[in-house]
Amino acid sequence: MSDANVRIPAEARDRLSEIAAAEGLSLRAYLARLADTLLTPAERAERAEQARAVLNAWNGYAPTAAEQDDLDAELDRRLAQATGQATGR
Secondary structure (H helix, E strand, O other), X not given: OOOOOOOOXXXXXXXXXXXXXXXXXXXXXXXXXXHHHOOOHHHHHHHHHXXXXXXXXXXXXXXXXXXXXXXXXXXXXXXXHHHOOOOOO
C-alpha cells in the first residue's frame, strides 16, 4: 500500500490522533478503517435504490419523487427539532 500526504488543520489531526489512540490504533490505521466504513455518494445512491427495490417487492412501496421529497423534508424537520436546529427548507 502506498502512502499519501493529506493536509488538514493541526487541530483536526490532533483530534483524529486522540480518537485513534483511544481505540488502540495509529492514526494511519484509524483513517484506513474509517475510509472502509464510509460510502461514496454513488454507493449511497445504489444502496438506496436497492432498498427501494426490496420494499417494492415486499409490500409494493413505491413513492413518487414528490412523495420522497415530502418525506425527506419531514425527516429533516424532525431531526432538526430533535437536535434543536432550524431547518432551511
